[in-house]
Amino acid sequence: xWAMTLLLRAPKEADEQPMRTRSASIxxxxxxxxxxxxxxxxxxxxxxxxxxxxxxxxxxxxxxxAWAAGxxxxxxxxxxxxxxxxxxxxxxxDLIGGSGPAIRIMAMVFGCIAVAAVAYTVFTxxxxxxxxxxxxxxxxxxxxxxxxxxxxNGELLAGGLAGAGVAxxxxxxxxxxxxxxxxxxxxxxxxxxxxxxSGCDGFLAVMLCILVxxxxxxxxxxxxxxxxxxxxxGLTTVLVVLFIHGLVVGLGAWWYAIAGYRLExxxxxxxxxxxxxxxxxxxxxxxxxxxxGVAVAGVLVWLARSRKVTRxxxxxxxWICFAVVTFLAGGLFHRHYWVTLTFPIGAAAxxxxxxxxxxxxxxxIACLVAVPSLIxxxxxxxxxxxxxxxxxxxxxxxxxxxxxxxxxxxxxxxSSTIYAxxxxxxxxxxxxxxxPYPYLWEDGVLNGRDAQTKLEQLFAGPEAPTFVVEYxxxxxxxxxxxxxxxxxxxxxxxxxxxxxxxxxxxxxxxAAPAFPR
Numbered sequence: 001x002w003a004m005t006l007l008l009r010a011p012k013e014a015d016e017q018p019m020r021t022r023s024a025s026i027x028x029x030x031x032x033x034x035x036x037x038x039x040x041x042x043x044x045x046x047x048x049x050x051x052x053x054x055x056x057x058x059x060x061x062x063x064x065x066a067w068a069a070g071x072x073x074x075x076x077x078x079x080x081x082x083x084x085x086x087x088x089x090x091x092x093x094d095l096i097g098g099s100g101p102a103i104r105i106m107a108m109v110f111g112c113i114a115v116a117a118v119a120y121t122v123f124t125x126x127x128x129x130x131x132x133x134x135x136x137x138x139x140x141x142x143x144x145x146x147x148x149x150x151x152x153n154g155e156l157l158a159g160g161l162a163g164a165g166v167a168x169x170x171x172x173x174x175x176x177x178x179x180x181x182x183x184x185x186x187x188x189x190x191x192x193x194x195x196x197x198s199g200c201d202g203f204l205a206v207m208l209c210i211l212v213x214x215x216x217x218x219x220x221x222x223x224x225x226x227x228x229x230x231x232x233x234g235l236t237t238v239l240v241v242l243f244i245h246g247l248v249v250g251l252g253a254w255w256y257a258i259a260g261y262r263l264e265x266x267x268x269x270x271x272x273x274x275x276x277x278x279x280x281x282x283x284x285x286x287x288x289x290x291x292x293g294v295a296v297a298g299v300l301v302w303l304a305r306s307r308k309v310t311r312x313x314x315x316x317x318x319w320i321c322f323a324v325v326t327f328l329a330g331g332l333f334h335r336h337y338w339v340t341l342t343f344p345i346g347a348a349a350x351x352x353x354x355x356x357x358x359x360x361x362x363x364x365i366a367c368l369v370a371v372p373s374l375i376x377x378x379x380x381x382x383x384x385x386x387x388x389x390x391x392x393x394x395x396x397x398x399x400x401x402x403x404x405x406x407x408x409x410x411x412x413x414x415s416s417t418i419y420a421x422x423x424x425x426x427x428x429x430x431x432x433x434x435x436p437y438p439y440l441w442e443d444g445v446l447n448g449r450d451a452q453t454k455l456e457q458l459f460a461g462p463e464a465p466t467f468v469v470e471y472x473x474x475x476x477x478x479x480x481x482x483x484x485x486x487x488x489x490x491x492x493x494x495x496x497x498x499x500x501x502x503x504x505x506x507x508x509x510x511a512a513p514a515f516p517r
Contacts, residue, residue: 116167136366145388169182205316320345
């Protein structure tokens with residue numbers, strides 16, 4: 001924190017000052033403070049490098065490995081996410097291995113990208129003091145353990161890239177860089193959307209910011225339309241690649257996975273889980289409410305002083321609004337959904353704090369805003385490994401998956417397969433196993449297209465899994481009861497692992513006899 005005192009006096013707002021040269025922008029950007037904030041974000045996630053992978057992390061890795069092993073994406077290996085997420089997990093698995101620590105390191109990398117991106121965005125709008133404050137606030141908020149800020153979830157991965165897209169656009173809009181920066185901004189926005197569909201919030205904020213420039217007369221409409229076209233061209237470059245690959249794997253299957261499944265199932269307008277929203281909002285409150293309070297106070301002060309609308313003043317509020325919309329659109333309201341909001345709200349809070357002239361006051365207020373989130377995270381960090389994993393994610397399967405994975409590696413043969421009934425996506429990553437069934441998450445098993453039929457065909461056919469681990473009872477996974485009947489007919493008891501029954505296909509062989517634990 002002491003390094004924040006080295007920041008220069010904040011300049012006038014971006015629209016009230018001439019464009020700066022490239023060298024001036026680099027010279028005044030608070031590199032030291034931003035690096036310190038990135039180190040803080042890594043430190044707050046470090047404790048969780050050794051905790052088990054969550055369902056999402058393990059599931060994404062399992063699908064990526066199945067795809068790499070020759071399974072057809074969106075048919076044999078299924079997930080309701082665009083290809084970019086699976087490409088990222090495949091790349092990371094090949095680069096440094098897909099162990100739990102490796103995946104958590106990926107989360108650290110994207111957390112640092114988000115901190116730097118938000119800091120640069122705020123720097124272009126309000127100068128180094130505000131940028132330093134925003135970097136610190138985002139580092140603390142986005143890594144909060146109670147909202148699973150330490151896991152490599154779609155919200156963190158896509159949010160980091162969405163922020164980078166906004167920052168790249170700001171280099172052109174407020175720092176006089178070349179038009180190519182707008183194109184790169186669009187490409188990065190496309191990459192964010194290739195990881196998670198809701199990664200469009202930053203792109204939409206940039207587009208609105210550009211259009212406001214025409215409405216306020218800051219830019220001629222010819223320039224505005226050209227700028228919009230360049231950003232859209234960058235976005236389209238990525239989307240066309242995704243679409244072409246969708247044609248290769250099957251357009252219907254691809255479209256159902258990335259759009260149809262969620263439109264037909266749980267979303268903000270259909271079966272949204274508002275009960276879970278209440279639970280996770282209480283967990284997120286120590287992180288989100290202080291940031292939002294400071295951000296709102298900053299807006300009120302701005303309105304009291306001047307009601308002039310400029311594109312620089314619209315960007316961050318627009319980013320917040322679009323992030324809220326994408327947050328609500330998901331409908332499931334898992335803990336990690338809240339990570340999406342930490343980037344634009346953290347930017348807004350940094351802008352508000354950066355308006356204060358006293359550097360001591362800036363440091364004091366930034367620390368006060370961050371303290372509730374820090375305390376929330378520390379309550380988890382100090383716990384033993386198992387307790388920390390449970391409190392952070394509230395999913396006992398993450399610990400059980402490790403024990404099941406250990407047992408499977410000791411008892412499998414070269415031809416063995418294993419299935420988690422009806423779902424524990426992270427188990428396949430822990431067991432280093434290719435899923436024999438496409439749907440890895442419970443909602444997909446129950447509501448996915450042809451999911452029940454494929455499940456019954458799996459157990460009735462020649463490719464029935466060697467081992468079945470009963471995470472849930474068969475009647476809760478198969479409405480017809482056919483799976484329960486097939487399990488009785490074709491399987492025998494094999495072992496009890498971490499309290500779960502393991503069944504074995506009759507006539508199969510295993511590496512060695514196993515006994516109940």
